[in-house]
Amino acid sequence: MTTSTSPAAAAVDPEAYLQVRDLKVQFPTEDGLVRAVDGVSFSVRRGQTLGIVGESGSGKSVTSMSILGLHNPARTKISGEISIGGQNIVGMKEEKIQKLRGKDVAMIFQDPLSALHPYYKVGAQIAEAYKVHHPSASKKEASTRAVDMLNRVGIPQPQRRANQYPHEFSGGMRQRAMIAMALVNDPALVIADEPTTALDVTVQAQILELLEDLQREFQSAIIMITHDLGVVSQVADDVLVMYAGRPVETGSVEQIMKRPQHPYTWGLLASVPSLHGDANVDLVPIKGNPPSLINLPTGCSFNPRCRYAGQNGNRSFSEVPELRPAGEDGHNVACHMSFETRQRLYAEDIAHAGVAQ
Amino acid sequence: MLRFLIKRLLLAATTLVAISIVTFLLFFAVPSSPAWTQCGRNCSPERIAQVEQSLGLDQPITKQYTDFVKGVFVGRTIDDAGTIRECTAPCLGYSFRSKEPVTDTIERSLPVTISIVAGAMVVFLTVGIGLGMLAALKKGTVFDRVAIGASVGFASTQTYTLGGVLLLLLVYSTGILPNPHYTPLTENPLDWAGGMLLPWITLGLINSALYARLSRAQMIETLQEDFVRTARAKGLSPRVVNRRHALRAAITPIITIAGVDLGAYLGGVVITESVFSLNGIGREAAQAVSDLNLPLVMATVLLAAFFIVAMNIIVDMLYAVIDPRVRLG
Ligand SMILES: Nc1ncnc2c1ncn2[C@@H]1O[C@H](COP(=O)(O)OP(=O)(O)O)[C@@H](O)[C@H]1O
Numbered sequence: 001m002t003t004s005t006s007p008a009a010a011a012v013d014p015e016a017y018l019q020v021r022d023l024k025v026q027f028p029t030e031d032g033l034v035r036a037v038d039g040v041s042f043s044v045r046r047g048q049t050l051g052i053v054g055e056s057g058s059g060k061s062v063t064s065m066s067i068l069g070l071h072n073p074a075r076t077k078i079s080g081e082i083s084i085g086g087q088n089i090v091g092m093k094e095e096k097i098q099k100l101r102g103k104d105v106a107m108i109f110q111d112p113l114s115a116l117h118p119y120y121k122v123g124a125q126i127a128e129a130y131k132v133h134h135p136s137a138s139k140k141e142a143s144t145r146a147v148d149m150l151n152r153v154g155i156p157q158p159q160r161r162a163n164q165y166p167h168e169f170s171g172g173m174r175q176r177a178m179i180a181m182a183l184v185n186d187p188a189l190v191i192a193d194e195p196t197t198a199l200d201v202t203v204q205a206q207i208l209e210l211l212e213d214l215q216r217e218f219q220s221a222i223i224m225i226t227h228d229l230g231v232v233s234q235v236a237d238d239v240l241v242m243y244a245g246r247p248v249e250t251g252s253v254e255q256i257m258k259r260p261q262h263p264y265t266w267g268l269l270a271s272v273p274s275l276h277g278d279a280n281v282d283l284v285p286i287k288g289n290p291p292s293l294i295n296l297p298t299g300c301s302f303n304p305r306c307r308y309a310g311q312n313g314n315r316s317f318s319e320v321p322e323l324r325p326a327g328e329d330g331h332n333v334a335c336h337m338s339f340e341t342r343q344r345l346y347a348e349d350i351a352h353a354g355v356a357q
Numbered sequence: 358m359l360r361f362l363i364k365r366l367l368l369a370a371t372t373l374v375a376i377s378i379v380t381f382l383l384f385f386a387v388p389s390s391p392a393w394t395q396c397g398r399n400c401s402p403e404r405i406a407q408v409e410q411s412l413g414l415d416q417p418i419t420k421q422y423t424d425f426v427k428g429v430f431v432g433r434t435i436d437d438a439g440t441i442r443e444c445t446a447p448c449l450g451y452s453f454r455s456k457e458p459v460t461d462t463i464e465r466s467l468p469v470t471i472s473i474v475a476g477a478m479v480v481f482l483t484v485g486i487g488l489g490m491l492a493a494l495k496k497g498t499v500f501d502r503v504a505i506g507a508s509v510g511f512a513s514t515q516t517y518t519l520g521g522v523l524l525l526l527l528v529y530s531t532g533i534l535p536n537p538h539y540t541p542l543t544e545n546p547l548d549w550a551g552g553m554l555l556p557w558i559t560l561g562l563i564n565s566a567l568y569a570r571l572s573r574a575q576m577i578e579t580l581q582e583d584f585v586r587t588a589r590a591k592g593l594s595p596r597v598v599n600r601r602h603a604l605r606a607a608i609t610p611i612i613t614i615a616g617v618d619l620g621a622y623l624g625g626v627v628i629t630e631s632v633f634s635l636n637g638i639g640r641e642a643a644q645a646v647s648d649l650n651l652p653l654v655m656a657t658v659l660l661a662a663f664f665i666v667a668m669n670i671i672v673d674m675l676y677a678v679i680d681p682r683v684r685l686g
Pocket residue numbers: 027029034036054055056057058059060061062063293
């Protein structure tokens with residue numbers, strides 16, 4: 001996986017199924033231009049999982065909606081390249097994108113209760129997703145396929161369950177049904193936008209496991225969007241950390257979890273309960289709130305919340321840090337501090353807390 | 358379902374009884390007697406007493422009320438100044454004014470109101486909901502602005518203003534439309550529709566405006582729902598997303614409101630009936646109140662209450678049919 005703020009530097013991975021380069025998504029609003037995504041690049045191969053992490057409001061959902069071409073073109077400015085299986089969908093005609101949606105790229109949403117239609121039976125909703133891309137399939141074939149999928153995602157008595165409404169399912173079962181719907185057309189890419197945020201911890205683990213199993217089976221590429229580094233460490237191969245619409249750190253899951261380089265990533269790590277379940281470790285949430293995407297702080301947009309913003313003279317306040325190689329291959333970070341300073345600070349201040357343990 | 362129905366029917370019956378008692382009491386609380394409206398201002402006290410006796414108003418209120426209730430269920434005999442009349446159930450008494458059985462008045466005027474309301478409803482449900490939904494789908498466009506502007510205009514218009522203007526324009530000065538009148542549908546369907554066109558347009562347009570705004574707001578909200586985004590993410594065409602997913606959800610609360618409105622309108626659309634001089638139930642009711650015509654007041658009030666209560670039950674059941682999350686009970 002390669003990431004860069006400048007498109008020129010974004011290396012092309014010929015084996016990638018999805019290649020996003022220098023994606024910018026802006027919403028002109030009455031209050032001003034919302035720069036929801038500001039120069040993000042990444043790629044995912046089939047069978048691989050990319051975790052996109054960041055606090056709420058950092059542009060994760062906007063990024064995922066772009067990949068499905070779901071933004072209203074009349075109210076959104078999109079630039080850059082989103083190449084799905086070799087086709088760039090930025091600027092593609094709606095009718096053409098429709099053929100990709102739900103077939104080549106499918107999405108699993110955060111809250112399955114609101115994401116499923118309250119008036120239609122679960123089986124019918126899955127069958128509809130199948131039928132739209134298999135117009136020659138009979139009604140019967142589509143509903144058999146729906147029951148099949150419910151069975152595949154581990155829903156007991158799938159035949160009976162298919163005939164129930166979403167509100168009759170438990171949270172975990174509903175998310176399984178959502179996954180069944182997403183996978184009904186064997187998509188090459190699955191985007192899961194905070195799929196476990198609405199679920200309790202035990203169910204969350206089951207759902208993540210299910211996704212991993214299904215990925216092995218279908219060899220799909222997965223983008224796992226979450227604000228929870230714990231989830232990332234469990235399922236991701238590569239990680240993209242986003243802050244205020246920009247990439248701040250990218251690397252393998254090992255690099256991000258064990259040798260993180262960006263103060264924002266440190267903050268995220270410190271605020272997650274230890275993966276080893278050590279409840280005594282104090283959680284240190286990142287102080288302050290994400291900035292307004294209409295008026296980003298000049299320089300590094302993280303500077304109002306960064307303990308180390310003064311370390312580099314005035315640079316953190318005047319110059320936007322570019323994403324640059326952070327030492328190891330594939331590891332990039334957007335911070336003005338030198339490699340040595342980051343190493344030292346991490347060892348001194350961070351390594352003892354939260355997930356980092 | 359059955360439990361719900363029994364519960365609601367009992368509640369409805371209680372409501373109607375309560376309303377009938379309150380109406381009765383209110384009637385007698387008014388410091389005026391129907392006898393005065395019958396024999397004029399300079400009536401002698403003897404004459405008034407005589408009239409009151411002939412109307413049965415000399416009896417104790419409780420007796421009058423129980424007589425009324427008895428009449429509704431089993432019928433009763435009414436002694437009208439020596440003339441004994443047999444009033445069979447459901448007996449609502451005789452009009453103080455015209456002396457005809459109140460049931461006859463209702464039978465004559467209710468079809469007029471039903472005709473007005475049915476046609477107007479077709480107009481405002483199609484035009485109103487149609488425009489509102491379209492405006493929502495084309496939110497922010499010229500079409501949307503024009504539709505919303507027009508609906509604000511019409512919604513702030515009063516029935517008698519719009520009705521009067523249309524009457525002047527379409528009937529009196531140009532003769533495009535016939536003067537509003539009522540012909541029973543079964544007698545001459547064309548004439549029935551022709552006579553009702555103006556009230557339909559007037560009541561229809563004013564309500565279209567309200568329904569357009571309601572539908573637009575509802576649809577805009579629904580289009581932002583997660584399940585609409587899911588439908589799009591499946592690769593469904595905008596047409597299918599809008600119809601099968603958004604419209605279906607957006608229209609449910611509107612159907613509810615329309616049902617409740619229907620219940621309210623069937624009890625009489627007083628202003629529309631008055632503007633177009635149609636003798637519907639609303640006009641009869643208004644007249645009965647000013648005449649202190651107790652039997653007709655009771656009948657029209659109870660009828661209006663009945664329609665409202667009945668439509669509420671129907672709407673609740675309909676809701677449960679449309680929305681599987683709703684459980685009756
Ligand atoms: N259609 C839109 N118009 C204006 N602003 C939007 C729109 N969609 C999202 N945003 C803004 O973009 C920012 C990023 O949102 P989002 O991608 O949903 O964040 P995340 O998923 O990381 O929590 C938020 O500040 C949000 O308010």
